Amino acid sequence: xxxxxSGGGLVQPGGSLRLSCVASGIIFRIVAMGWYRQVPGNxxxxxxxxxPGGTINYADSVKGRFTISRDNTNTAVxxxxxxxxxxxxxxxxxxxxxxxxxxxxxxGTQVTVSS
Numbered sequence: 793x794x795x796x797x798s799g800g801g802l803v804q805p806g807g808s809l810r811l812s813c814v815a816s817g818i819i820f821r822i823v824a825m826g827w828y829r830q831v832p833g834n835x836x837x838x839x840x841x842x843x844p845g846g847t848i849n850y851a852d853s854v855k856g857r858f859t860i861s862r863d864n865t866n867t868a869v870x871x872x873x874x875x876x877x878x879x880x881x882x883x884x885x886x887x888x889x890x891x892x893x894x895x896x897x898x899x900g901t902q903v904t905v906s907s
Contacts, residue, residue, distance in 0.1 A: 794898075800902045810871070810873070818867065822890055824888075826842065827841075829883065830900075839858065
């Protein structure tokens with residue numbers, strides 16, 4: 793199964809983007825689906841995650857600005873990003889955490905917030 797991200801790009805501060813991540817097949821034993829981001833030289837950090845039961849977790853830096861959602865079949869996860877700031881600039885990665893197996897990762901999509 794592959795994860796394919798889309799929706800990244802260049803946006804001005806205060807703008808919005810919507811990231812999408814679609815799985816090429818069904819993934820079993822999902823613990824959570826989510827988004828991470830990474831800036832060169834820094835560790836990859838969790839942005840937001842959502843469980844199949846709907847429990848959501850956000851990084852403090854994005855609370856109130858970003859919204860994560862998923863489809864009912866758990867084959868797609870989305871990240872609506874509003875009020876974007878230059879410090880949100882990063883490569884955003886889709887992640888699916890599963891029990892008793894390695895995580896699935898997308899290849900990443902660049903988000904650049906700049907005037």
